[in-house]
Amino acid sequence: MIARFIKDTAGAAAPLMASGIAAGALLLVLTLTQVLNHLHKRELQATADLVALIAVRDQDYSLTKARAVLADQGFDPDTFDIVVEPGQYEPDPALDPQARFTPALQPYNAAQVELRSANTTRIRSDDRPWRARAEATAARQDMVSFAIASRLVRLEGGYSGAVLAALSGYSGAISVMDYRALADARVSVPGFLDALALEAGLMAVSYDTLLDSRVKLGEALNAAMTAMGSDAPAILDVLARQSAHTNRQVRIGDILSLDPGMTRAGLASGAQIGLADLVMASALAAQGGQQVGVAVSAPLASIDLGIGQPPQFASIYGAGLEGAEAHTRQLGLDVSVGAGLGRLSVDIENATATARLVSLTCHGDGRAEARFEVQTSPATARIGGALGLLGSLLNVDLSSGRTVEAVLTTEHMESGEPEIIRSGLGAQVNLLGLGLPLSGALNHSLGVVDALLVDMGLTIGESELYLRDVRCGRPFLVG
Structure with missing residues (x-):
């Protein structure tokens, strides 16, 4: 009986087929589940990437913004657990990728x-509340080109023309109009350096090598003319031709300061410097630190104006990030008034100014705001009398030494106008107003110095901050 049952195969195909179909259906369900979960994870990762990119682009790290992005993509934000953590990303190849992002660091x-x-x-056997998890990190690099220039010693009017003529060795007269043409003109820093390299036969060298090179004063002025083209004022051509007959040389690094390792591609195309600053610094640097005297006529006094301190320079940034700094150092003035026992000398020592980029905010409409901290180091007026009777006893601090905040916007960049930073006593020196214990005769001489410095446009504890270029970087995924 049992043997007959074992040998009977009628109807065996049906249960086998049913078992096969059941196994195939189960396998199909598991496969589809895995495929759907994989697609879901990819979709979730893409969504996390998008949330991170938009948060960085708009600089809005709130959950409200993240939920709005999810809703725009057709998702129900309530079905997601969302964490957005802002921080700082440092693209340092020496760091592990996981260590380049620091949460909450501003x-x-x-x-x-x-x-x-x-x-x-609830298909999963462990019945976990979360189906999938995705993580994304996005960053951006907003860069700015800026420069700081001096107003601590700023010569304007006829005196400035006389000073520039003395510095450059020009035998003619530089009028107020000529100097104003120089003061109003701007020179492209990349264009000037490229033209200077060509003029001096220094092609195919790095900017570091170029800055350490010495060129003739005439070559520097010719390079400025080449960089400006038809916009170069006529007086620049006159000075360049006059300087071509001299062998005085200037080290390029004494005129401009660039970041170490700066390349042509890294230097912002909008980086500029004032032509008057460039010409004055070039001429002064070519003096080799020697004093240059200029006789100035003034009522009731004989005044000798000497200029011989290190030239002004501006640090030019091609890719300045938050925390970048630019520095400027100032010319110094020695003013002597009177004769005999009534002779008075006023030495205004050179000072420095530093601008630090605190933050750069790029708005969605293309506007940008750069916030700076500017500090002017204490400038000092040292007053001496005839035959050293006063010696160097009177040293007057002309700067408050405080840090001033400044905000420059896209409008500053488009107009080319600087932000005037005042961190000292103001636009007028007013040495008489300092209440110095001087005799009547010396007070009279000091008043003459006051009038002269005001006429020259001399300002104490001031600087000009220029916003040259802003690059609002596009967000990118990292990690």
Whole structure:
């Protein structure tokens, strides 16, 4: 009986087929589940990437913004657990990729986003509430080109023309109009350096090598003419031709200061410097630190104006990030008034000014705001009398030494106008107003010095901050 049952195969195909179909259906369900979960994870990762990119682009790291992005993509934000953590990303190849992002470190330039999607199907055997998890980190690099120039010793009017003529060795007269043409003109820094390299036969060298090179004063002025083209004022051509007959040389690094390792590609195309500053600094640097005297006529006094301190320079940034600094050092003035026992000398020592980029904010409409901290180091007026009777006893601090905040916008960049930073006693020196213990005769001489410095446009504890170029970087994924 049993043997007959074992040998009977009628109807065996049906249960086998049913078992096969059941196994195939189960396999199909598992496969589809894996495929759907994989697609869901990819979709979730893409969504996390998008949330991070938009948070960094708009510099809005709130959950409200993240939920709005999810809603715009057709998702229900309530079905997600969302974490957005702003921080700072440092693209340092020496650091491990995981260590390049520091949460909560300001100023923010990156964001890390974590998304977890709710498990609404409950297919998984462990019945976990979250179906999948995705993490994304995005960053951006906003860069700015800026420069700081001096107003601590700023010569304007006829005196400035006389000073420039003496510095450059020009035998003619530089009028107020000529000097104003120089003061109003701007020179492209990349164009000037490229023209200077060509003029001096220094092609195919790095900017570091170029800055350490010495060229003739005439070559520097010719390079400025080449960089400006038809915009070069006529007086620049006169000075260049006059300087071509001399062998005085200037080290380029005494005129301009660039970041170490700066390349032509890295230097912002909008980086500029004032032509008057460039010409004056070039001429002064060519003096080799020697004093240049200029006789100035003034009522009731004989005044000798000497200029011989290191030239002004501006640090030119091609890719300045938050925390970058630019420095300027100033010319110094020695003013002597009177004769005999009534002779008075006023030495205004050179000072320095530093601008530090605190933050750069790029708005969605293309506007940008750069926030700076500017500090002018204490400038000092040293007053001496005839035959050293006063010696160097009177040293007057002309700067408050405080840090001043300044905000420059896109409008400053478009107009080319600087922000005037005042961190000292103001636009007028007013040495008499300092209440110095001087005799009547010396007070009279000091008043003459006051009038002269005001006529020259001399300002104490001031600087000009220029915003040259702003590059609002596009957000990118990292990590």
